Amino acid sequence: MANSKIILLLGAIASCAAHFTVPNDDQDMSGLTVNSLPWDKRVEYMRKTNQALYSQSGPCPFAAFGAIIVNHTADEVVCEGANFRTGDPTIHGEISAINACTAKFTAMGMTPTQIYAAWGELSLYTNAESCPMCASAIRWAGFKEYIYGTTIQHNYNVGWGVMTLSSYDVFQQSRQLPGYQTVMLGQILTNETDPLFSWQYNASAPCPNGCFRIPSVARGGSTCSNTTATA
Structure with missing residues (x-):
């Protein structure tokens, strides 16, 4: 029960943050x-x-x-x-x-x-x-x-x-x-x-200016680049 309340609380916090103006x-x-x-x-x-x-x-x-x-x-x-x-x-x-x-x-x-x-x-x-x-x-x-x-x-x-x-x-x-x-x-x-x-925090967002997604070791996931070298 306690874990369920924590999960609900975290969800409420995330929802408020997502809609902050x-x-x-x-x-x-x-x-x-x-x-x-x-x-x-x-x-x-x-x-x-x-x-x-x-x-x-x-x-x-x-x-x-x-x-x-x-x-x-x-x-x-x-x-x-x-x-x-x-x-x-x-x-x-x-x-x-x-x-x-x-x-x-x-x-x-x-x-x-x-x-x-x-x-x-x-x-x-x-x-x-x-x-x-x-x-x-x-x-x-x-x-x-x-x-x-x-x-x-x-x-x-x-x-x-x-x-x-x-x-x-x-x-x-x-x-x-x-x-x-x-x-x-x-x-x-x-x-x-x-x-x-x-694009920086959304892997599904398109890269600007003809750049393309490459793996990013430094940041994890992917990043946008105009070269094929792993970032």
């Missing part, structure tokens, strides 16, 4: 013109975010988190970043891109004051909604815009370990920071970003 995580801004930039320009740069990921990490990296920093006035990508899983838990795609720009601006001779001012003219794109750490970094920097694709809710639903705090709620708690409030645009091009995060 991340509060305020439905910030769908697709199709909108914001800051005079039309929707198709947002799509163009989210695709560039994915391409930056592939150029740094291959077509189907397990940690498919990529970011770019954009100067929309000049219509150019300034810096790129990806989650390289180096062992430093803070180097997510967004932090990687911010670090790349900081190094670039420093090499150009910009002072720390000038670098801080520069963030306010730039937009950060990430193919997945930022974790609370990265969303906080974006607000501390004072970026003009923050644009993301796949939501925390989606990644929670497909098995990722995530912090279930939406960027919306992080931004709501950052209104006392100096400078202008960063404009947030959510769920941009999710039909192309969601598949990048849907």
Whole structure:
């Protein structure tokens, strides 16, 4: 009888977890013109975010988190970043891109004051909604815009370990920071970003970008790859 109760309790916990809703995580801004930039320009740069990921990490990296920093006035990508899983838990795609720009601006001779001012003219794109750490970094920097694709809710639903705090709620708690409030645009091009995060914990999900399933000794089960070597 005791074992049956435990099994029922575990089943109830699993059911609750499976149906958990991340509060305020439905910030769908697709199709909108914001800051005079039309929707198709947002799509163009989210695709560039994915391409930056592939150029740094291959077509189907397990940690498919990529970011770019954009100067929309000049219509150019300034810096790129990806989650390289180096062992430093803070180097997510967004932090990687911010670090790349900081190094670039420093090499150009910009002072720390000038670098801080520069963030306010730039937009950060990430193919997945930022974790609370990265969303906080974006607000501390004072970026003009923050644009993301796949939501925390989606990644929670497909098995990722995530912090279930939406960027919306992080931004709501950052209104006392100096400078202008960063404009947030959510769920941009999710039909192309969601598949990048849907296969890692679901062996039946298709691999993205022409990759295919191979056995994974390191992770157990299988992984996606563009080579035939066992991972």
